Amino acid sequence: xxxxxxxxxxxxxxxxxxxxxxxxxxxxxxxxxxxxxxxxxxxxxxxxxxxxxxxxxxxxxxxxxxxxxxxxxxxxxxxxxxxxxxxxxxxxxxxxxxxxxxxxxxxxxxxxxxxxxxxxxxxxxxxxxxxxxxxxxxxxxxxxxxxxxxxxxxxxxxxxxxxxxxxxxxxxxxxxxxxxxxxxxxxxxxxxxxxxxxxxxxxxxxxxxxxxxxxxxxxxxxxxxxxxxxxxxxxxxxxxxxxxxxx
Numbered sequence: 656x657x658x659x660x661x662x663x664x665x666x667x668x669x670x671x672x673x674x675x676x677x678x679x680x681x682x683x684x685x686x687x688x689x690x691x692x693x694x695x696x697x698x699x700x701x702x703x704x705x706x707x708x709x710x711x712x713x714x715x716x717x718x719x720x721x722x723x724x725x726x727x728x729x730x731x732x733x734x735x736x737x738x739x740x741x742x743x744x745x746x747x748x749x750x751x752x753x754x755x756x757x758x759x760x761x762x763x764x765x766x767x768x769x770x771x772x773x774x775x776x777x778x779x780x781x782x783x784x785x786x787x788x789x790x791x792x793x794x795x796x797x798x799x800x801x802x803x804x805x806x807x808x809x810x811x812x813x814x815x816x817x818x819x820x821x822x823x824x825x826x827x828x829x830x831x832x833x834x835x836x837x838x839x840x841x842x843x844x845x846x847x848x849x850x851x852x853x854x855x856x857x858x859x860x861x862x863x864x865x866x867x868x869x870x871x872x873x874x875x876x877x878x879x880x881x882x883x884x885x886x887x888x889x890x891x892x893x894x895x896x897x898x899x900x901x902x
Contacts, residue, residue, distance in 0.1 A: 656790060658783065659726040659757045659820050661847065663854035665862070666824070667721040672863040673699040676829075679714040680706055703865035715829040715866050720859055724826045724851060727761040730817035731847040734839075740831040745823040749805040750811040754794045757820035758786045759847065782818075788815055829866045832859070837873035842887035871897040 669675055677699040683685065724735075734744055737837055767778035792814050800807035827835065832855075838844065839852040860867050869876070875897050880886040886894075 656755050656786060657757050658760045661724065661731075661761070661851050661854065662721075663725045663851060663858065665720065665721040665855075665858040666723050667826075667861050668859070669718040669720070672718040672829070673865045675701050675717050676703045676706070676714050676866070679717045679769040682713070683714075700865040704868065712830050712833075714823040715833075718863060718866065719826055720829070720832060721860075722855055722858070723822070724825060726757075726759070726820060727823070727851060728817055728847060729815075729819050729821055731736040731851065732797075732821055732823050732843070734818070734845060734848050735823065735825065735851075738827070738831065738835050738838075740828070742826040743823055746821050748815065748819075749809045752797065752804075752808055753812060753815055753819065754790060754797070756786075756790060756793075756815065758783075758816070760819060760841065762816070762846065784818065786818065787848055789814055802835055829863065833866070836870045837876065840872040841874070842872070842889055842893065843882065843885065865875075 680702070689900065703715070724732075732745060738758060738867075744899060760779055764778040764782055768776050769776045771781070771782045789886055793811050796814060797807050797811040800810055836852055836856055839848050840856070841849075844852070860870070861873045874890055880890050
């Protein structure tokens with residue numbers, strides 16, 4: 656058992672994504688379908704940038720990206736799968752035993768303490784001790800159920816924590832990814848999914864620059880935060896951080 660951190664790999668991407676979007680867009684206005692199949696890469700990038708700036712987003716749905724995300728918690732993937740216009744394949748806790756599961760430690764626990772029986776315990780240490788205890792209880796319950804693989808795993812897993820590490824394969828089209836970034840790069844998003852979103856964006860900025868040049872939290876597109884009293888109050892700082900995407 657170990658504490659782990661998120662890793663994101665870009666597994667697949669639509670080849671020549673700018674050209675694919677340009678083909679889709681120009682087909683809508685062409686009386687000769689074959690004529691739109693050959694697109695110049697440089698011209699396509701400029702054309703797609705214009706489409707995105709005008710809000711013509713349906714054609715970018717023809718471009719998709721597949722990511723392998725590992726070292727993340729079940730708490731994080733429960734948030735991720737709420738983005739419904741995507742395809743997911745996740746490591747099963749029925750088919751894979753979890754006796755020695757890895758786990759994710761919330762960074763806010765650093766420097767905190769827990770009071771227990773008159774003693775002061777480091778919060779990270781206390782958290783890790785809890786993970787070990789849960790793993791022991793899981794193993795005991797699995798043994799009590801006869802250690803029969805999926806038929807015992809599926810019930811023993813009820814004691815597993817949200818911190819339990821998992822792996823998930825995610826495929827999203829470009830339009831849904833832009834929406835994902837707007838929601839999950841926001842400072843009000845939970846820290847773990849925000850970190851994953853940052854890694855995903857970094858991987859595809861150079862692969863499809865025309866579409867993702869302006870990607871970022873929703874306040875960037877809106878020109879300011881719309882959360883009212885719930886605002887993080889850091890709009891200017893965030894704008895500066897993403898300014899390279901807007902130039």
